[in-house]
Amino acid sequence: MPKLWTDTIEAHRHVVRETILDTTWGLVTERGLLAVTMSQIAERSGIGRATLYKYFPDVESILFARHERHVSEHLRHLAELGNQPGEAESRLRAVLAAYALICHHRGQHGTEELGALLHRHEIVDRAEQQIGGLFQGLLVEVAEAGRLRRDVSPEELASFCVHALTAAGGLPSEDAVHRLVEVTLSGLRPQS
Amino acid sequence: MPKLWTDTIEAHRHVVRETILDTTWGLVTERGLLAVTMSQIAERSGIGRATLYKYFPDVESILFARHERHVSEHLRHLAELGNQPGEAESRLRAVLAAYALICHHRGQHGTEELGALLHRHEIVDRAEQQIGGLFQGLLVEVAEAGRLRRDVSPEELASFCVHALTAAGGLPSEDAVHRLVEVTLSGLRPQS
DNA sequence: ATCGAAATAGACAGATTGTCTCGATAAGGT
DNA sequence: ACCTTATCGAGACAATCTGTCTATTTCGAT
Incomplete structure (x- = not known):
């Protein structure tokens, strides 16, 4: 807290963003679009829920x-x-x-x-x-x-x-x- | 309560079912898939929420x-x-x-x-x-x-x-x- | 070393969910 | 006409999720 995944903030934000994108798609293909929540995405991405909202406002x-x-x-x-x-x-x-x-x-x-x-x-x-x-x-x-x-x-x-x-x-x-x-x-x- | 829309139960159920189908699609085209809830569907269809669940388990x-x-x-x-x-x-x-x-x-x-x-x-x-x-x-x-x-x-x-x-x-x-x-x-x- | 940025656990109020009950009403059958 | 069966739905309940916010900690940038 905070735990950066890379050496620079810029790179870190990029990796987090990409992780969110890929993780969300993974969840959608597993469970279907309607069953995917921001809470699940945050958890599986390995970030806090409040942090997820800083990157994206919603699943869409x-x-x-x-x-x-x-x-x-x-x-x-x-x-x-x-x-x-x-x-x-x-x-x-x-x-x-x-x-x-x-x-x-x-x-x-x-x-x-x-x-x-x-x-x-x-x-x-x-x-x-x-x-x-x-x-x-x-x-x-x-x-x-x-x-x-x-x-x-x-x-x-x-x-x-x-x-x-x-x-x-x-x-x-x-x-x-x-x-x-x-x-x-x-x-x-x-x-x- | 119960308020049937037609003379027979069979016809009533058919009309309610069709209404649910059309109403849901209308909501999806208005708001997008992710923003449509069972509550909204029930309300706009003119039926109770518990009744909606008797016809369909979910939006999908x-x-x-x-x-x-x-x-x-x-x-x-x-x-x-x-x-x-x-x-x-x-x-x-x-x-x-x-x-x-x-x-x-x-x-x-x-x-x-x-x-x-x-x-x-x-x-x-x-x-x-x-x-x-x-x-x-x-x-x-x-x-x-x-x-x-x-x-x-x-x-x-x-x-x-x-x-x-x-x-x-x-x-x-x-x-x-x-x-x-x-x-x-x-x-x-x-x-x- | 200092400062600004970032993360997040936890809290909060509100919304929705899925289920259930029970009383009221109406269709269906005799 | 009468009785049985079916249906509805308001309301309640517990659980989950949402969107927002705070205070604290950590780390990059200079």
């Missing part, structure tokens, strides 16, 4: 912080792939495949649906729009190369990709994931 | 009952469309379009993601499998007519459809929904 805020962390990690990774040298279509394929693998490893359902249930639609909308926006940028490049269907806007096609690839969460293998990416890509191409 | 159970009701309604409607006379491909199109419109009217996010957060994955998996199973049956028929791609199984393609069409929830118009259906269908066709 914790889950959103965790969601934000995830989305920014994914975006960073996908953006790197999208910025690699090469033709637009192959970069698009790489990004879609990476996103599909993220969905695959995340499992059937992930944090992206949080907003629906936690009264913060705008948070999830923003995540989908960020990922969709990244896809859209690539789709515009593919369109300029004449390799994209013209009857549907790149924006709508981006949304299609974001949703279609979530099917990867329920697939049994990475081969199946790559087949899903192929199916999705074929929906994007100019139709004869 | 109420939400699942509502989810089940929705899924069975959708399945009934989609199955009717799939059983209409006509070629397999046009029936598939009708079913996919109907499902997309359901997603569109449901909004960006619906009840199907409940399981992720409420510790009951198997419930949601079952819903997706039921809808996916219906799609799959039609896809098998389309395959027999030689109108389906052969490099991906009808099962995986069904899952692709279920997920891709959820993009309809974020689209601005029914025209956009129909374009989404077209994009999805083009992913299913044999590729040249």
Whole structure:
């Protein structure tokens, strides 16, 4: 009292915050969202209850912080792939495949649906729009190369990709994931 | 006390149950899942708190009952469309379009993601499998007519459809929904 | 060495939970 | 019409959780 976990206050606060995020998610997956309390989170995180309230006001805020962390990690990774040298279509394929693998490893359902249930639609909308926006940028490049269907806007096609690839969460293998990416890509191409 | 809402006990219990389902969902959309309590539900439903516990043990159970009701309604409607006379491909199109419109009217996010957060994955998996199973049956028929791609199984393609069409929830118009259906269908066709 | 920051056990009042009782009322059956 | 069965719910109870606050201790930062 107080017992810092690292050498500096800044690092300590960072580690505590991350611990809270991970612990909360662990509890949610064990018990379900409605059965998780701030008291349990504090106890399992190894901090005092009053201390927990200094970091987050409620369970909902914790889950959103965790969601934000995830989305920014994914975006960073996908953006790197999208910025690699090469033709637009192959970069698009790489990004879609990476996103599909993220969905695959995340499992059937992930944090992206949080907003629906936690009264913060705008948070999830923003995540989908960020990922969709990244896809859209690539789709515009593919369109300029004449390799994209013209009857549907790149924006709508981006949304299609974001949703279609979530099917990867329920697939049994990475081969199946790559087949899903192929199916999705074929929906994007100019139709004869 | 007791004040029945209808002439028979059976009908009364049915109406009370439906009222609880709808009221709970209303509260969830207003306040978010974590802020809804049994006390609030009872009060807004116009029944006593002890009475509410006679119908449902907790908020989670109420939400699942509502989810089940929705899924069975959708399945009934989609199955009717799939059983209409006509070629397999046009029936598939009708079913996919109907499902997309359901997603569109449901909004960006619906009840199907409940399981992720409420510790009951198997419930949601079952819903997706039921809808996916219906799609799959039609896809098998389309395959027999030689109108389906052969490099991906009808099962995986069904899952692709279920997920891709959820993009309809974020689209601005029914025209956009129909374009989404077209994009999805083009992913299913044999590729040249 | 000094000061500001951080942690936390414990307390407090309020809210909710899950359960239960018992009296009142109404449906159901004969 | 009468009796039985079913239902409701106000109120009570004990337990749990919440959000806030205080006083004390410890530790990083300078």
